[in-house]
Amino acid sequence: MKLFYEWIYRYARAPWDLGPRKELVEAVESGRIKPCKAIDLGCGTASNAIFLAQRGFDVRGTDYSSAAIALCQQRGAAAGVTVNWIEDDLTDLKRVHGSFDFLVDWGVYDDLTQPDRQAYLRNVLPLTHAHSRFIIYVHQWSLRWWEKSLHRLIGGMQPMQPGEVEADFSPYFAIEKLVERTFPSGYIGGEAVYLMTRKGETSK
Numbered sequence: 001m002k003l004f005y006e007w008i009y010r011y012a013r014a015p016w017d018l019g020p021r022k023e024l025v026e027a028v029e030s031g032r033i034k035p036c037k038a039i040d041l042g043c044g045t046a047s048n049a050i051f052l053a054q055r056g057f058d059v060r061g062t063d064y065s066s067a068a069i070a071l072c073q074q075r076g077a078a079a080g081v082t083v084n085w086i087e088d089d090l091t092d093l094k095r096v097h098g099s100f101d102f103l104v105d106w107g108v109y110d111d112l113t114q115p116d117r118q119a120y121l122r123n124v125l126p127l128t129h130a131h132s133r134f135i136i137y138v139h140q141w142s143l144r145w146w147e148k149s150l151h152r153l154i155g156g157m158q159p160m161q162p163g164e165v166e167a168d169f170s171p172y173f174a175i176e177k178l179v180e181r182t183f184p185s186g187y188i189g190g191e192a193v194y195l196m197t198r199k200g201e202t203s204k
């Protein structure tokens with residue numbers, strides 16, 4: 001997977017290079033999420049991190065692809081914003097430290113294998129504190145019959161199943177589902193967006 005990302009950021013335009021995501025923009029522009037210390041996990045095309053920096057957030061963007069980080073640096077400079085871009089692996093963080101008020105994940109967690117999702121949780125939870133907010137976008141749909149057969153044959157990654165985000169994150173976060181969409185035709189069967197708030201006693 002990493003080689004794929006290195007290739008696409010270096011030589012092509014990624015199909016997810018579509019600008020800042022609607023629900024993130026709405027949460028910020030409505031004042032629901034106010035400028036704070038934020039991190040874009042798997043910052044890829046830089047769109048979401050640059051959007052947050054333009055709205056006054058203090059932003060880090062991290063990605064394990066060196067080509068993504070180079071692209072982010074170039075785009076951040078062109079946009080005239082200051083973002084701290086950090087090359088690091090979310091399943092084994094070495095350079096990202098501290099805790100964040102707001103975390104963004106568009107398309108990383110759902111892209112990982114089951115063991116890597118557990119490693120991601122072990123690495124990302126320490127980046128949160130009580131009441132941190134976390135917006136996460138996932139591909140999510142019930143596997144179609146042919147996908148189940150294919151998965152039984154070759155294994156590999158799967159989209160999130162309905163209820164899986166709640167199962168994985170609810171021990172740590174209160175979870176609000178912002179959107180769930182299904183796409184009856186086409187390869188991607190659906191997606192969902194969740195806004196989560198870290199549980200805890202400490203007030204911030």
Ligand SMILES: C[S@@+](CC[C@H](N)C(=O)[O-])C[C@H]1O[C@@H](n2cnc3c(N)ncnc32)[C@H](O)[C@@H]1O
Binds near residue numbers: 017046068
């Ligand atoms: C589908 S892309 C989305 C990119 C980005 N969120 C955006 O909107 O442009 C997934 C991103 O996650 C990054 N990624 C995947 N696994 C990662 C990991 N273990 N650690 C850090 N980044 C990872 C990839 O390099 C890629 O940029």
